[in-house]
Amino acid sequence: MDISSSVFVVQPSSGVPLYRQLIDQVRGMIATGRIKPGDVLPSVRQLGAELEVNFMTISKAWGKLEAEGLVEHVRGRGMVVTAARKASVQAEQTRQLRVLVDQAVVRGLQCGMSRSELLGIFKTSIEEHLQ
Amino acid sequence: MSEVMLEVKSLRKSFGTAEVLSGVDLVMRRGEVTGLLGLNGAGKSTLLRCLLGLLRCTAGTAAVLGCDSWNLGASEKARLGYVPQDVFLFPTLSVKGMVDYTAAFYGNWNASRVTELLRRWELPVNKACGVLSPGERQKLGIVLALGHEPELLILDEPVASLDPSARRGFLESLLELAADGNRTVLFSTHITSDVERVASDVALLRSGRIQFHEDLDGLKERTKRLRLTAGASLPLQSDLPGVLQWQVNGVTGVLTVNNFTAALPDELRAKWGADVVIEDLNLEEIFLANN
Numbered sequence: 001m002d003i004s005s006s007v008f009v010v011q012p013s014s015g016v017p018l019y020r021q022l023i024d025q026v027r028g029m030i031a032t033g034r035i036k037p038g039d040v041l042p043s044v045r046q047l048g049a050e051l052e053v054n055f056m057t058i059s060k061a062w063g064k065l066e067a068e069g070l071v072e073h074v075r076g077r078g079m080v081v082t083a084a085r086k087a088s089v090q091a092e093q094t095r096q097l098r099v100l101v102d103q104a105v106v107r108g109l110q111c112g113m114s115r116s117e118l119l120g121i122f123k124t125s126i127e128e129h130l131q
Numbered sequence: 132m133s134e135v136m137l138e139v140k141s142l143r144k145s146f147g148t149a150e151v152l153s154g155v156d157l158v159m160r161r162g163e164v165t166g167l168l169g170l171n172g173a174g175k176s177t178l179l180r181c182l183l184g185l186l187r188c189t190a191g192t193a194a195v196l197g198c199d200s201w202n203l204g205a206s207e208k209a210r211l212g213y214v215p216q217d218v219f220l221f222p223t224l225s226v227k228g229m230v231d232y233t234a235a236f237y238g239n240w241n242a243s244r245v246t247e248l249l250r251r252w253e254l255p256v257n258k259a260c261g262v263l264s265p266g267e268r269q270k271l272g273i274v275l276a277l278g279h280e281p282e283l284l285i286l287d288e289p290v291a292s293l294d295p296s297a298r299r300g301f302l303e304s305l306l307e308l309a310a311d312g313n314r315t316v317l318f319s320t321h322i323t324s325d326v327e328r329v330a331s332d333v334a335l336l337r338s339g340r341i342q343f344h345e346d347l348d349g350l351k352e353r354t355k356r357l358r359l360t361a362g363a364s365l366p367l368q369s370d371l372p373g374v375l376q377w378q379v380n381g382v383t384g385v386l387t388v389n390n391f392t393a394a395l396p397d398e399l400r401a402k403w404g405a406d407v408v409i410e411d412l413n414l415e416e417i418f419l420a421n422n
Contacts, residue, residue: 012327015411017348106406
């Protein structure tokens with residue numbers, strides 16, 4: 001399936017570089033099963049025109065995803081989502097998640113929360129999302 | 132590395148005793164779209180005018196398309212596009228007349244593209260240039276500068292008098308022009324969100340020099356704000372390298388750095404026993420932190 005350009009949304013005035021916003025969205029959609037192996041990412045021109053951002057931003061994002069092994073360039077089709085998640089990708093995802101979790105933990109500690117209160121919050125959040 | 136399209140070395144420019152540019156260095160390569168930022172009076176227009184040979188450098192050199200800016204020939208000028216802050220138009224000519232007049236100077240005029248732009252931007256082709264609104268003047272100036280599809284386009288605050296819809300239209304046209312990766316664009320602006328959308332690179336002019344010129348993504352990745360909560364009072368002065376801002380209030384502190392790495396939070400934890408929250412900054416915040 002060709003992935004529609006309209007599923008992507010970027011915020012140019014966010015502190016997160018645009019290419020990274022796109023990478024995170026592709027990763028997220030793969031993780032939640034919204035896009036599947038064999039699906040094709042929009043072309044650089046198509047998505048650049050749709051989002052009105054510099055085309056180099058899109059090619060940079062797609063290039064990084066390719067280097068990570070999440071997509072591969074297939075002649076005549078474009079950037080195709082690959083089948084398996086590689087160990088290196090998993091390690092990188094863990095590292096990035098760690099940064100987010102650390103921030104939440106620090107915030108909690110600054111508010112004076114205890115270990116068990118923090119654990120409780122994480123537990124509740126996980127339970128809610130796995131339902 | 133792609134071809135150098137523009138090169139400024141140790142450029143100085145004074146007006147009387149007032150030095151506006153005091154040693155500017157800047158290189159742009161083919162395909163780059165650079166947003167030039169700087170406070171009012173930082174010298175953005177002066178730099179652009181030196182590049183175009185409209186002002187003579189007091190010292191140092193400026194060159195575009197491999198040719199000294201002060202001695203540009205007709206063949207170089209044919210490959211350049213420029214939109215000044217105040218566009219010069221003959222007041223008695225109609226918009227169409229002004230387009231025809233300008234087209235006559237160029238052998239490679241893309242008439243269909245110009246017609247398309249005039250239509251898209253709803254410019255009144257039969258109206259006299261003298262009675263155009265500031266926004267219309269600016270739109271026409273941009274159309275005239277894009278007509279010969281310049282390899283190097285220099286724009287001085289191109290969107291200053293445009294309404295949000297016209298601004299988006301202009302940015303779209305700029306992206307179309309830059310899409311083939313062969314055009315190079317340098318534009319000065321105050322509107323950082325425009326830079327974030329279309330620019331590949333950003334340059335900051337401050338105190339008469341280019342403080343940084345680099346790719347926008349790298350800039351965002353290396354400039355971060357860290358909120359610290361330490362075990363004991365934090366020092367009032369910071370001895371860390373690359374600090375842009377350092378505000379301390381007892382055990383809490385706010386630190387803005389221009390050399391962020393993933394290892395920095397750990398260093399701060401080890402140094403002060405501090406909890407660290409990392410914040411991303413957008414270009415406007417980065418701009419303010421650097422001024």
